Amino acid sequence: MARSVADTQFLENEALSLLGRLDTVKPFALNTPMVRAAAISDEAQKGITSLLNRVSREVKHKIEAYILWLKNPLNARVPASEAQGRFAYLKLRFNNLLDQLDIFADVLSQRGEHITGVWLAGLDVLAKDALVLPGSYYEAPPLVCFIERGHGAAIRRARTRLPGGDDNPVAVIQVPRERLIGSGIASSIVHEVGHQGAALLNLVDSVKAALGERQAQGQDVFAWKLLDRWISEILSDFWAMAQLGIGATLGLMNVVSLPSYFVFRIGTDGPHPFPWIRVKISIAVGRALFPHLQWRYLENTWESFYPARKQKATTRQTVQALEHILPSFADLVVNHRPDSLRGQALKDVFPVKERQPVHLQKLYKRWKYAPRLMEAAPPTLAFAVLGQAKSDGNITSVEEVFLIRRMLTHWALLRTMHDCGAGKTLQASALQHRQINFTEQQLQLI
Known part of the structure; x- marks a missing residue:
């Protein structure tokens, strides 16, 4: 018709x-x-x-x-x-x-909020710094941050599909408003950056293959299967740990400090480890990267907050099985050599040496009297130093918040100068490098 x-x-x-x-x-x-x-x-x-x-x-x-x-x-x-x-x-x-x-x-409208918009721009700089690795293993996409209601952070990764099938040109990181501005902000953002970085390096599939070999050995199979199921989130936590040191675990503890029922609620159908073991995994990875007595103290604190012995028998059995293999698992992750890193181990491409506790403690002592050095440091290093100082009891939460606000504003302004072509100073160039090495001679001059 x-x-x-x-x-x-x-x-x-x-x-x-x-x-x-x-x-x-x-x-x-x-x-x-x-x-x-x-x-x-x-x-x-x-x-x-x-x-x-x-x-x-x-x-x-x-x-x-x-x-x-x-x-x-x-x-x-x-x-x-x-x-x-x-x-x-x-x-x-x-x-x-x-x-x-x-x-x-949703991302851009928040940039019009007084003060908050500038802080978000500073978080963009932090995210970019956390994604760039030395060695040109991938081309890092641009990243932008925005605030959303709710408890969890999230990322819409670059180069994934948008509605309609178009490729997303920008990684969009969602951060809960309750973490702005506080201890957990860097841990949350660098964790989400880790999802993007892991995708660029094809880490999940690569580590899963190594975990499959461990399962094939026939020992602690159930525990290894659980870690295999959770590996995407664990690798993102590793990314945060390798960039932020103990500050990553402190931020994680802040995020997952929930009623005991939820902390020990073991779900086997989702990508996240249950909170209690997730903190323990973070501590195990921290020990492997940054050997120090501080991890024992932090572990004791976590176990005193949430004693596993009070849980039912099946929960305790799962916890014990996982704890038994955590040292081996952490060693596997930090020494893993994916094809994408061209023979390098994961621990070799992150600033592990510059995030050792003793080094961070030394920097904090100098930065107290020479703030300009903190302003010249990459954002991830600045947060690592503050996280270490907080863990050591050398800085209060109020002082930390003040410094974070000041640094976020500084990084936002510095990027503005750089984008305008007017900020080619020592500070501007510092943001383009993954590491700043302070020699003993330089530190003595301060």
Whole structure:
């Protein structure tokens, strides 16, 4: 049955309506007010703008082509149902565009909040620093942070699929507002960065293969299977530990300090280790990377908060089985050599030497009297020093919050200068390097 004139006019008007609404999709640079220091990086801005412009042009061309198709007399006998089906497809693609717009609008709208927007820009710098590894093993994508309600942090990784199937040009890290600004902020962000880094290095599949070999040996199979199930989250915790030292575990403890029922709730169908063992895994990895008595003290504290002996027998058996293999597991992870690292072990590509407790303690003592050195250090090193100082009892939570706020503002301003081409100072160049080595001679001069 031929399509009626009324059907054609109706569909044409609906298509024209889509074009009208498409014209309201403007670049964020035209409608998102923020101070310059709160802005996302130029790289991220370009990636987002390029994506939205490309998808907008594609949708516009498809709508215009559809209208021409409707008006073509050769298509007059095409049934109304088929014409409606084609329009429905266009509408879905248009809605995909709006979904993508909203993802980034949530990120950018917060940059207009007084002070908070600048802190978020500082967290962007922290995230970037945590992702860059020496050795050019991958091309790091831009990262942006935003605040969301709820308890957990999350990441929408770059180069994954957005609604509609387009590649995401920017990694988007979601942080709960309750962690801004406090001890857990760096641990949460670097953990989420670890998900991106692990994907770029194909770490999950590589470590899973090594875990499969351990399971094949037939000993402690159940415990090794649990670690295999949780390995994605564990590797992200490793990433945070390798960058932040004991501060990563302190932040994790802050996040998972829940009622005892939840801390010992062992789920075998999800990617997260149950909180009690997750902290113990973090401590085991910390011992392997940074041998020190501090891990014994921290472990005693955690066990006193949540004594496993009070749990039911099946829980205690699972805990004991996992604890038995944790040293071997931590050794496996830190010494793992994935193909993506071209023969290097994981511990070799992170600043492990610069995050040793004694070194961090020494830096903190000097930074107390020479704050300019802290300002010149990479953000992950600054957070590692503060985390160590907090663990040692040398800094209060109030002092820590003050310093974090100051440093986030400093990093945001420094990036602004760098993006404008005016910040090529010692401090600006420091953000482009993974490590700063303070020699004994330099420290004596302070």
